[in-house]
């Protein structure tokens with residue numbers, strides 16, 4: 001099939017916020033214990049941080065990491081996680097029915113963020129706790145000294161404040177599974193009062209209010225509207241969460257998931273702007289898509305996991321090529337909404353629905369989804385262009401018409417333009433022509449593809465490199481302001497073009 005993209009250098013969506021390529025570390029399963037932290041592992045540093053995991057996180061390029069949950073945070077007592085590790089209590093975590101030994105806590109996490117070169121996005125417990133505990137934690141983390149909580153941090157060996165600027169006001173508090181579920185009114189008031197108090201301590205903080213747990217919640221989008229009616233003037237972002245499944249093993253339907261993400265983002269933007277109009281406000285609320293990924297492979301296995309153990313193997317999805325293509329389309333969709341989505345966190349980072357897997361005492365490896373994330377994080381920084389795509393498509397049962405090609409283009413402002421592309425067709429290549437208006441002196445730099453003859457191919461401990469990106473057989477052809485290339489069936493593609501200023 002043939003497709004055509006037209007773009008113009010001056011037609012821009014927005015500058016992509018680097019925090020679109022964030023991730024999430026929760027005290028869940030083997031994400032922390034046996035993932036990030038495994039004392040005694042041959043690659044562990046003296047603090048127990050796995051150096052092989054640090055290296056892979058650096059390779060992914062993750063500018064922000066949300067922590068410590070997730071559902072976990074709604075029962076979390078942060079005070080348990082600081083001070084001498086040997087004196088910290090073991091607690092029962094009701095969210096995941098596991099035992100939390102508190103050997104890795106707040107200060108260890110901050111040290112880990114420094115080791116991987118990222119910054120923390122700290123979630124607060126607004127489930128079982130409230131404004132007071134949030135303020136205590138903020139004072140412990142960010143106040144230089146001379147107050148009870150900041151002096152405690154200093155006594156714990158951290159004379160300098162952690163300087164954490166980005167905070168989540170709870171997690172999924174509309175969810176009946178959440179410890180401390182709230183009505184929109186209860187949460188809206190609590191979010192407002194907590195945000196107000198936190199900004200009294202530091203007006204430069206950036207705060208994320210909880211949106212609905214997903215777009216199919218009964219209370220969506222009334223939850224968003226009510227919460228914002230109360231908290232609008234005090235919060236900066238509204239959160240979105242969404243996980244995508246392929247229970248029916250229908251590749252066309254699964255590959256259309258990003259159309260669902262697109263519609264979800266549009267609805268939340270519309271709701272936030274409705275409240276803006278009602279309030280006659282000049283402030284714009286931006287979006288934080290702080291949990292997204294494919295999640296379904298492990299759901300059955302999780303029912304058999306022994307409760308109340310430390311670091312049990314939960315949510316350990318083994319991702320296929322097909323999943324990687326969906327992740328690619330989701331990344332492209334986030335970039336296409338760079339004007340409103342400023343933060344996004346793939347959930348999660350290690351072992352738990354994650355791009356990085358580890359074996360206890362053994363190696364760490366890259367899952368299939370690692371690659372589209374790494375490419376988007378490396379080459380998706382810059383100005384996202386507002387391209388026009390002309391491409392045949394198909395009708396998805398859940399999401400309506402979907403083009404076979406999903407595409408975005410990012411100009412890095414330093415003479416390189418990157419096209420990120422997914423061909424959703426299982427059988428047909430796309431003969432693509434791209435017209436690049438306003439650019440001169442084009443030359444093709446590279447075309448990397450992620451594909452495999454078996455759409456269920458996965459990377460495992462035994463075969464960690466079964467699915468990995470390779471240069472396409474033929475470089476794109478350039479003729480004047482046009483680029484011509486073949487996009488292989490069922491593939492993720494990175495096409496990089498040098499341009500003259």
Ligand code: AHR
Pocket residue numbers: 026069070071072171172291347348
């Ligand atoms: O990421 C796994 C879980 O999914 C998180 O703890 C929760 O916020 C969401 O429901």
